[in-house]
Amino acid sequence: MWTERIIFHCYFSLVNLALSYGDILEIIRTLSKHVYDEQINRTQQYTNITHLEEIEGIYRNYIHLNLYGSEENAMIRRDLGLLDNNPFISGIVGLQILDTYRFGQIPLPPEDEIDRIVKLYADSHEMNVDHETSLMLFFQQRYNPDLDFWQTYPTNIIRVFQEISNLPAPIYSHFLDVLLGPAEKPDGLSDLFSADQVANRMRIPADFDSSSTHLCFGSILYQLRDKYPDAWNAWRDRNKNLTSIFDALKKYSYRPFSDDRNKNTIDARSYFFLRNFLDIAKKEHRDLAIIPTWAMNIEDERADYKKGISMPWGVNIIDMTVIANFMSGIFSAVDIGLINSNVITLDDDLNLILDSSASLMVYFLKHNLTDRPDLSLAYYPSTFEFYWFVARGLLYMENAKLRGSLHDLPVYEKYYRGLSDVMRNEVTKSILSARKSGTDGAFFYDDFLGNDDISYDGKHINRAEDRYYTTATAANSLIYTWSVYDEERRSLRWIDSVPDEVKVTVLGVSKWLMARPLGGNVGVKNVFFSVSEKNRETIPLWFPSNRFEYLNGTKINDFNHRIPEQLTIFGMEGYVKPDVYRKMLDIDQFDVETQLQFLGYNSGQGAVIFWSCDAVTYAGAMMALSMANALEKSENLAIVD
Numbered sequence: 082m083w084t085e086r087i088i089f090h091c092y093f094s095l096v097n098l099a100l101s102y103g104d105i106l107e108i109i110r111t112l113s114k115h116v117y118d119e120q121i122n123r124t125q126q127y128t129n130i131t132h133l134e135e136i137e138g139i140y141r142n143y144i145h146l147n148l149y150g151s152e153e154n155a156m157i158r159r160d161l162g163l164l165d166n167n168p169f170i171s172g173i174v175g176l177q178i179l180d181t182y183r184f185g186q187i188p189l190p191p192e193d194e195i196d197r198i199v200k201l202y203a204d205s206h207e208m209n210v211d212h213e214t215s216l217m218l219f220f221q222q223r224y225n226p227d228l229d230f231w232q233t234y235p236t237n238i239i240r241v242f243q244e245i246s247n248l249p250a251p252i253y254s255h256f257l258d259v260l261l262g263p264a265e266k267p268d269g270l271s272d273l274f275s276a277d278q279v280a281n282r283m284r285i286p287a288d289f290d291s292s293s294t295h296l297c298f299g300s301i302l303y304q305l306r307d308k309y310p311d312a313w314n315a316w317r318d319r320n321k322n323l324t325s326i327f328d329a330l331k332k333y334s335y336r337p338f339s340d341d342r343n344k345n346t347i348d349a350r351s352y353f354f355l356r357n358f359l360d361i362a363k364k365e366h367r368d369l370a371i372i373p374t375w376a377m378n379i380e381d382e383r384a385d386y387k388k389g390i391s392m393p394w395g396v397n398i399i400d401m402t403v404i405a406n407f408m409s410g411i412f413s414a415v416d417i418g419l420i421n422s423n424v425i426t427l428d429d430d431l432n433l434i435l436d437s438s439a440s441l442m443v444y445f446l447k448h449n450l451t452d453r454p455d456l457s458l459a460y461y462p463s464t465f466e467f468y469w470f471v472a473r474g475l476l477y478m479e480n481a482k483l484r485g486s487l488h489d490l491p492v493y494e495k496y497y498r499g500l501s502d503v504m505r506n507e508v509t510k511s512i513l514s515a516r517k518s519g520t521d522g523a524f525f526y527d528d529f530l531g532n533d534d535i536s537y538d539g540k541h542i543n544r545a546e547d548r549y550y551t552t553a554t555a556a557n558s559l560i561y562t563w564s565v566y567d568e569e570r571r572s573l574r575w576i577d578s579v580p581d582e583v584k585v586t587v588l589g590v591s592k593w594l595m596a597r598p599l600g601g602n603v604g605v606k607n608v609f610f611s612v613s614e615k616n617r618e619t620i621p622l623w624f625p626s627n628r629f630e631y632l633n634g635t636k637i638n639d640f641n642h643r644i645p646e647q648l649t650i651f652g653m654e655g656y657v658k659p660d661v662y663r664k665m666l667d668i669d670q671f672d673v674e675t676q677l678q679f680l681g682y683n684s685g686q687g688a689v690i691f692w693s694c695d696a697v698t699y700a701g702a703m704m705a706l707s708m709a710n711a712l713e714k715s716e717n718l719a720i721v722d
Contacts, residue, residue, distance in 0.1 A: 138201030185707030232389030293410030
């Protein structure tokens with residue numbers, strides 16, 4: 082034991098000595114400037130495919146296709162991107178830089194940068210309600226006077242796809258081969274991916290991910306209101322009905338054991354990865370209500386589809402990252418008093434939803450993400466990124482525990498016990514086991530972007546295009562899992578039980594990041610989020626379903642021939658016994674066999690549509706370096722003084 086401690090102490094000294102040769106504070110300033118420069122500071126209108134819309138406050142992010150294999154595919158993946166204007170990503174960057182200021186002791190982010198995020202958020206509320214609401218949308222909205230309705234309208238996506246649809250048929254057919262793969266397609270599949278259909282699936286409703294992230298951003302802004310008085314006042318004035326998010330949650334939560342068809346139907350892929358958890362709850366006679374992605378149900382779908390808003394594939398979906406973000410966002414708001422804790426503690430239904438979702442999260446983490454991250458992380462393919470979102474909530478709860486306020490929320494106190502155990506055991510082991518060794522004690526992490534290309538002479542290439550982001554995110558996951566912010570001392574410190582190997586890994590990652598402050602030869606791309614179809618094999622139509630009907634409610638009995646061109650309700654309704662479900666798995670859907678195992682993101686037919694944002698990478702690296710430095714300062718072993 083003493084020998085191990087001496088080895089670790091010497092290792093710390095060597096790593097710190099190496100890091101001290103670089104100016105970490107200068108690197109942090111450089112990263113901060115790059116984050117700032119990625120934010121659009123003036124709105125411009127869409128003119129054509131070469132002059133896209135830009136909205137003030139957006140951090141530039143681009144939609145790409147994750148093609149792999151040939152050099153041509155690699156070129157398309159890297160160089161072909163469509164600028165998007167979703168407000169959600171700006172809120173995430175806002176959380177990153179404000180958390181880094183609070184915990185990492187960086188200079189205060191510029192006031193105009195925060196003001197632009199608040200202004201952007203002010204225009205992102207759900208507009209089709211007759212009351213103030215805290216529900217937010219991922220994309221911007223546009224008013225349609227003919228329908229007297231606010232439509233979800235991601236301008237660049239819709240207008241560019243309209244222009245693509247006007248291309249000659251052979252060119253568009255080639256585009257579909259790129260998107261879906263060149264192999265023979267099930268009858269009707271190409272029609273579902275016409276330009277109009279793809280655009281329609283982007284007309285999404287308000288969601289609990291954007292809404293809770295917005296709430297978390299407001300909670301942090303409240304704590305920094307003396308630094309950003311104008312931004313806080315503007316946010317507060319636009320958000321006078323914060324508890325409306327709970328009204329929506331109770332209405333739209335997924336209730337698999339309910340008899341109400343409006344509440345018990347879910348995306349067939351979600352049921353596939355949830356089924357073992359549901360089996361356990363059913364056996365234990367536990368009711369469940371789970372946080373969904375969309376603030377919409379089938380009844381709303383039928384009313385709003387023709388007006389220009391709908392859920393992709395016509396049903397709600399469960400995304401574990403959405404649940405992680407919701408749990409963190411709600412906790413942060415209640416913990417600081419933006420929302421009275423009695424709103425939760427005195428509401429049995431809210432407690433059921435939060436407890437069910439918390440139990441699912443702990444189960445999910447303990448069981449290796451149910452071995453299907455492609456389905457369970459529906460819109461966030463990166464496992465490391467998911468770990469950071471979960472760990473963020475753990476740090477917030479750890480801070481509350483240190484203040485003695487966690488006991489005010491029994492459901493969160495229970496969540497803390499389960500989450501801290503699994504994050505500090507199974508998840509930490511998973512993160513540590515994935516690290517790779519560089520030179521001189523440095524560590525890095527790889528995910529999947531650019532890892533499976535083939536050169537012209539047939540050799541495998543690992544371009545590691547998301548290595549910089551993944552490395553920073555893995556370090557942030559460990560830091561948020563094993564630290565606590567001491568408000569009295571105004572310092573971030575490791576919790577007492579932190580393993581030495583975690584400290585060594587964080588320091589080794591810091592060294593690796595410092596050696597390539599802007600990504601170096603691997604660049605700064607990321608797969609921040611994606612559509613839910615990771616390849617052709619993960620389209621929901623290929624998974625067992627017991628509810629298939631047209632939007633008007635007419636039942637469809639044919640699962641084996643042509644796929645309907647119009648929107649249908651396709652999902653799993655209610656609870657299905659394990660033996661019945663196993664038999665359903667043996668039946669092909671539309672002559673397609675269900676893919677039972679996760680084969681990796683660089684596999685299968687077709688390409689995943691994903692979003693990449695350089696600002697998220699820069700902010701993540703700045704967070705990792707500054708918080709690692711703050712942790713070492715708290716132990717008088719600062720990376721730099």
